[in-house]
Amino acid sequence: MSTPFNPTLVVTRKCNADLSSSDWLLVSCVGDDDIEVAGTTSTATGDLCIGALTNDVADGSSTEVYVPVQMGGMIKVLVGTGGITAGDLAMADDDGTAIDVATGKYAFGIALETHAAGDVGAFLFAPSYYEEG
Numbered sequence: 001m002s003t004p005f006n007p008t009l010v011v012t013r014k015c016n017a018d019l020s021s022s023d024w025l026l027v028s029c030v031g032d033d034d035i036e037v038a039g040t041t042s043t044a045t046g047d048l049c050i051g052a053l054t055n056d057v058a059d060g061s062s063t064e065v066y067v068p069v070q071m072g073g074m075i076k077v078l079v080g081t082g083g084i085t086a087g088d089l090a091m092a093d094d095d096g097t098a099i100d101v102a103t104g105k106y107a108f109g110i111a112l113e114t115h116a117a118g119d120v121g122a123f124l125f126a127p128s129y130y131e132e133g
Contacts, residue, residue, distance in 0.1 A: 010054065010069065012066040013027070013035040013050075014063075014065070014066050015065050015067055016035060016063060017037075019067055022053050023053060023054070023078070024052060024053060024054075024077055025096030026038040026098065027049060027052065027053060027069055027096070028048065028049050035069065038096045039092050039096060040094065040095070046092065048127060049091075051070045051072075054069070054070060071125065074125070075109065075125045076122060077098040077108075077121060078097045079098050079099075079115045079119045080093040080099045081093065081117050082100065082117060083115055084098055084114065085100075085111060085114045089101040089111075089128070089130055090110070090123060097117075106129055107127065107129070108126075108127055111123055112124060
């Protein structure tokens with residue numbers, strides 16, 4: 001990642017499942033203070049995300065454990081299938097990675113760099129609903 005990382009807001013949220021190997025994945029709210037990887041269980045691909053996990057999730061190996069979530073400013077997210085181009089709106093895929101937004105889905109932010117699948121990229125966290133036309 002070529003852009004220096006300086007998020008404006010990182011908070012802790014409670015795990016709803018084992019998140020210990022979910023570094024840099026997008027997450028959604030699924031209950032009172034609970035989170036899960038976006039698009040996996042209770043949420044669908046392109047649903048609204050609250051942010052992304054950091055790389056400090058080793059303690060998130062069980063439920064009821066609090067892990068750090070990037071929720072504002074510039075966030076780092078694992079890029080999914082197809083990669084991403086700087087300036088594109090991005091949404092959560094079904095595995096919590098960032099992909100190009102599709103019509104009728106929620107974008108979580110804007111790619112600040114071009115990245116291939118598997119890279120960790122920088123995004124401006126700016127949730128919005130995308131409708132083409």
